[in-house]
Amino acid sequence: MSNDRDANPLLGVQFHIPFDRIRAEDVEPAVTELLRQSRSDLAEIARQPGPPGYENTLGALDLVTEPLDYAMAVTRHLESVATYRELRAAFNAVQPPVSAFYTGIPLNSELWQAIKTYAASPASAELTGEHRRYLTKTMDSFRRHGAELDPAGKRQLEALDVELTQLTTKFAENVLDSTNAFELILADEPDLAGLPPTAVESARESAERKGKVGWRFTLQGPDYFSVMTYLDNVAIRRQMYEAYCVRATESERDNRPLIARILELRQQKATLLGFANFADLVLEDRMAHNSARAMAFLEDLKSRTETRFQDENRELIEFRRSIEGAAAPELQPWDVAYYAEKQRAALYDFDEEALRPYFQLENVAAGLFELVRRLYGLRVTEESGVPVWDAQVRYYNVHDESGEFLGGFYADWYPRENKRGGAWMEALITGGPSDPGFRPHLGVICGNLTPPAGGKPSLLIHREVETIFHEFGHLLHHLLSRVETRSLAGTAVAWDFVELPSQIMENWCWERASLDLFARHYQTGEPIPDSLFRKMKRARKFRAANSQMRQLGFGFVDLLLHIRYSPERDGDPVAYTRRIIQKFSPAPLPPDHAMIAAFTHLFASPVGYGAGYYSYKWAEVLDADAFTRFRDGGIFSREVGSDFRTHILSRGDSEDPAELYRRFMGRDPDPRALLERFGLAEVGERQTVMESE
Numbered sequence: 001m002s003n004d005r006d007a008n009p010l011l012g013v014q015f016h017i018p019f020d021r022i023r024a025e026d027v028e029p030a031v032t033e034l035l036r037q038s039r040s041d042l043a044e045i046a047r048q049p050g051p052p053g054y055e056n057t058l059g060a061l062d063l064v065t066e067p068l069d070y071a072m073a074v075t076r077h078l079e080s081v082a083t084y085r086e087l088r089a090a091f092n093a094v095q096p097p098v099s100a101f102y103t104g105i106p107l108n109s110e111l112w113q114a115i116k117t118y119a120a121s122p123a124s125a126e127l128t129g130e131h132r133r134y135l136t137k138t139m140d141s142f143r144r145h146g147a148e149l150d151p152a153g154k155r156q157l158e159a160l161d162v163e164l165t166q167l168t169t170k171f172a173e174n175v176l177d178s179t180n181a182f183e184l185i186l187a188d189e190p191d192l193a194g195l196p197p198t199a200v201e202s203a204r205e206s207a208e209r210k211g212k213v214g215w216r217f218t219l220q221g222p223d224y225f226s227v228m229t230y231l232d233n234v235a236i237r238r239q240m241y242e243a244y245c246v247r248a249t250e251s252e253r254d255n256r257p258l259i260a261r262i263l264e265l266r267q268q269k270a271t272l273l274g275f276a277n278f279a280d281l282v283l284e285d286r287m288a289h290n291s292a293r294a295m296a297f298l299e300d301l302k303s304r305t306e307t308r309f310q311d312e313n314r315e316l317i318e319f320r321r322s323i324e325g326a327a328a329p330e331l332q333p334w335d336v337a338y339y340a341e342k343q344r345a346a347l348y349d350f351d352e353e354a355l356r357p358y359f360q361l362e363n364v365a366a367g368l369f370e371l372v373r374r375l376y377g378l379r380v381t382e383e384s385g386v387p388v389w390d391a392q393v394r395y396y397n398v399h400d401e402s403g404e405f406l407g408g409f410y411a412d413w414y415p416r417e418n419k420r421g422g423a424w425m426e427a428l429i430t431g432g433p434s435d436p437g438f439r440p441h442l443g444v445i446c447g448n449l450t451p452p453a454g455g456k457p458s459l460l461i462h463r464e465v466e467t468i469f470h471e472f473g474h475l476l477h478h479l480l481s482r483v484e485t486r487s488l489a490g491t492a493v494a495w496d497f498v499e500l501p502s503q504i505m506e507n508w509c510w511e512r513a514s515l516d517l518f519a520r521h522y523q524t525g526e527p528i529p530d531s532l533f534r535k536m537k538r539a540r541k542f543r544a545a546n547s548q549m550r551q552l553g554f555g556f557v558d559l560l561l562h563i564r565y566s567p568e569r570d571g572d573p574v575a576y577t578r579r580i581i582q583k584f585s586p587a588p589l590p591p592d593h594a595m596i597a598a599f600t601h602l603f604a605s606p607v608g609y610g611a612g613y614y615s616y617k618w619a620e621v622l623d624a625d626a627f628t629r630f631r632d633g634g635i636f637s638r639e640v641g642s643d644f645r646t647h648i649l650s651r652g653d654s655e656d657p658a659e660l661y662r663r664f665m666g667r668d669p670d671p672r673a674l675l676e677r678f679g680l681a682e683v684g685e686r687q688t689v690m691e692s693e
């Protein structure tokens with residue numbers, strides 16, 4: 001017993017993770033030991049003592065990093081939800097050697113040789129299903145990471161990666177510094193007219209923190225968007241807009257030359273690895289498979305959105321004229337959000353705060369558990385006494401109808417100072433085959449939702465309810481996995497497929513019958529009044545073509561820069577980008593508009609969302625389309641639920657996602673359901689457009 005308690009708690013996978021015993025000083029010794037062990041296990045696989053078979057090559061490779069993955073996942077998790085100075089320092093210290101270790105795996109030539117020997121052996125010809133896929137994927141991935149290059153090629157690849165890391169890090173710093181360098185201090189109260197009281201108060205506090213008198217506005221999201229949406233003074237809106245769209249172009253933090261160089265390096269990397277362009281390199285392993293598919297997808301959605309987009313823009317101009325007279329000036333980019341908000345208020349009179357009393361967190365969670373009981377026969381029960389990292393955290397077990405224990409999860413919903421922002425799911429332990437039965441999975445879902453306050457329980461806005469459902473969807477994808485190969489299990493799927501299980505859950509937050517499971521007034525128990533429910537549904541369609549066009553425009557910029565852009569032919573990448581974005585914007589862009597210089601999705605890391613921005617819309621098409629089976633077959637239908645579980649939730653990446661999707665839907669994805677969701681569908685359209693070639 002005493003031995004066990006003295007052992008480093010990060011060494012050895014334990015299902016009930018001893019969160020109460022893990023300390024910052026455990027991190028470095030554990031990771032050092034696990035790195036040593038993993039290196040020696042890899043060398044063992046590469047040495048190939050016996051004849052190569054699946055178990056001593058790929059099977060072993062699949063398991064070799066499990067203890068290290070576990071220790072890193074637990075440490076990363078604690079650093080996200082219960083951090084302190086020493087823990088952050090320990091985590092930062094182990095990151096470089098750990099990432100160098102993972103990057104080095106495909107470049108280990110003995111290991112690559114052992115895998116190739118096995119792949120060429122008669123034994124491997126017998127492989128089917130999951131094992132065959134794991135072999136193919138492993139070989140493709142090794143090649144994409146440079147395994148086939150000669151020593152000079154490997155050195156060139158490394159040099160490209162080093163420069164890309166430096167440039168993209170600098171890109172991110174420039175955006176941050178440039179954003180922070182701007183402030184606007186307003187000293188006269190009348191200038192604040194139009195702003196909601198919360199925005200005024202936060203601007204006052206911001207000025208006070210900086211020792212200034214008046215109200216302070218920055219270019220950070222909340223400030224910027226409340227000014228653009230609400231502030232009456234057009235000159236101030238314009239000043240903020242103009243500052244925002246030239247971020248990271250000042251001489252000392254100019255990202256424009258970095259963009260040109262990053263694009264050049266990415267193209268060189270693609271060429272070196274045998275791909276036509278960076279987009280084809282990135283997309284080989286995604287559901288879209290290549291850049292032509294992703295482009296065709298965007299083109300199609302654009303053509304189906306354009307008419308409504310023009311209509312919306314005309315309606316906005318007409319709305320402005322209806323309040324300011326026929327002589328109202330042309331709409332400028334700094335006017336769009338402002339008049340759109342006035343139009344929204346006039347049309348819908350919908351205040352999302354009115355829904356809050358109907359969304360008490362405990363009821364939402366209970367409704368969600370009831371939903372998955374009906375759909376999948378799951379039983380979710382809370383267990384107390386399990387070690388956690390904070391008293392706010394709850395732990396739950398998930399059992400199947402048959403009584404089988406499928407896994408457990410922690411839920412950590414409220415903000416704290418030692419916790420990072422946003423919402424996410426993390427897989428802590430991935431189960432797999434064992435004797436007897438299947439080892440259970442373990443995961444965690446986190447958020448920063450409205451906490452209980454002023455004697456009231458936690459009352460959420462609708463977007464927060466969607467967040468809970470979304471993260472729970474990722475969790476189901478993890479907990480219901482029956483994939484035997486760890487590297488292909490659960491949420492380890494292509495980037496443009498991983499949001500299907502999560503986003504589809506959000507659909508149940510928009511249906512009357514499922515809302516009635518959990519949306520009850522926290523004092524009276526009344527369901528959401530019909531008039532409020534109808535307003536909420538209608539408001540969802542407001543200017544939906546504009547938001548869709550905006551996303552499509554970013555998707556086009558991303559793909560075109562990574563496929564077609566050529567500096568000789570197209571000139572400056574900033575001007576090139578501006579010409580594209582203009583087609584997706586409701587108002588004329590200023591000539592110095594340089595939004596691309598602050599587009600961190602594309603350029604703030606060596607890959608990031610580069611050539612992958614289309615995935616946002618792709619996943620929306622999948623979730624809207626897949627939900628039509630529930631809509632038509634009954635939103636509580638066990639039959640449809642069990643199909644979804646069999647073909648999607650339990651299958652991870654054990655088969656091509658396009659094939660899994662076809663198994664569930666009986667056909668390829670169809671974007672019509674997404675267009676219908678936003679009131680953009682037209683009658684008599686083509687049947688499907690996402691079919692694979």
Ligand SMILES: [Zn+2]
Nearest residue numbers: 470474499502
């Ligand atoms: Zn997600």
